[in-house]
Amino acid sequence: MAEKALTTYDDDIIDVIPKVLMIMFGVMLLFALTPITAYAQAQTYAQAYQGLTNTLVLNATQTTQWANLINDPPYTPLITATFYNDGPNSVFIAINNPDEFLELNEGDSRVVSMSGGERRIEFIFYKCNPGERASVRVDGKY
Numbered sequence: 654m655a656e657k658a659l660t661t662y663d664d665d666i667i668d669v670i671p672k673v674l675m676i677m678f679g680v681m682l683l684f685a686l687t688p689i690t691a692y693a694q695a696q697t698y699a700q701a702y703q704g705l706t707n708t709l710v711l712n713a714t715q716t717t718q719w720a721n722l723i724n725d726p727p728y729t730p731l732i733t734a735t736f737y738n739d740g741p742n743s744v745f746i747a748i749n750n751p752d753e754f755l756e757l758n759e760g761d762s763r764v765v766s767m768s769g770g771e772r773r774i775e776f777i778f779y780k781c782n783p784g785e786r787a788s789v790r791v792d793g794k795y
Contacts, residue, residue, distance in 0.1 A: 707731070709791040713744045713781045717751060722750040722793075730773030731793035733766040742785035747778035754778070757789070 661783055662734035699710050707727045709720060738744050748756045748765055749772065757763055767773050774793065 665746045682771050698725075703729075703795055705795055707795065708791045709777075709793065711789040712788060713779045713787045714749070714784065715781055717719070717778055717780045719751070719773070719779070720791075722777070723775050727795060729795050730767075731773045731795045732768050732773055733764065734774050734777070734791050734793040735762060737762045737790040737792075738788060739788040740782055742787045744787040744789050745780050746766060746789070748774055749776050749780045751776075756759045759787070 693777055711718070722728075732753060734748075736746055736757055738757040738761050743756055743758050744754055745754035746763070748767075750784070755763070765774065773795075775789065779789060
């Protein structure tokens with residue numbers, strides 16, 4: 654009779670071990686995925702449109718200047734920006750890369766949207782031709 658009791662006890666343990674291992678694996682997986690989920694939520698929030706606007710006035714000269722939107726107010730990158738050249742001369746604008754300028758003539762406007770991109774508008778580079786000046790308004794949304 655003692656032999657049967659040991660056999661029954663062993664069978665119960667053999668049934669329980671896989672269940673305990675599955676629970677342990679599930680808990681370990683939960684702890685492993687928590688930081689990844691938190692990072693994904695933070696990235697989603699950073700990419701989400703917050704409904705806020707920011708207006709900048711940039712006074713361009715022949716020297717390349719820039720607005721750093723990460724280290725200066727609003728301390729967050731823009732999703733879209735509308736540039737208005739109030740003149741009196743043409744201005745050159747570059748987004749995030751100072752090697753890719755586009756010309757904006759006096760009175761012109763241009764909309765730049767980074768809503769589908771991995772990177773937002775973090776830096777705005779601007780300059781004029783030698784001896785010229787221009788004022789540029791930037792209406793940004795983030």
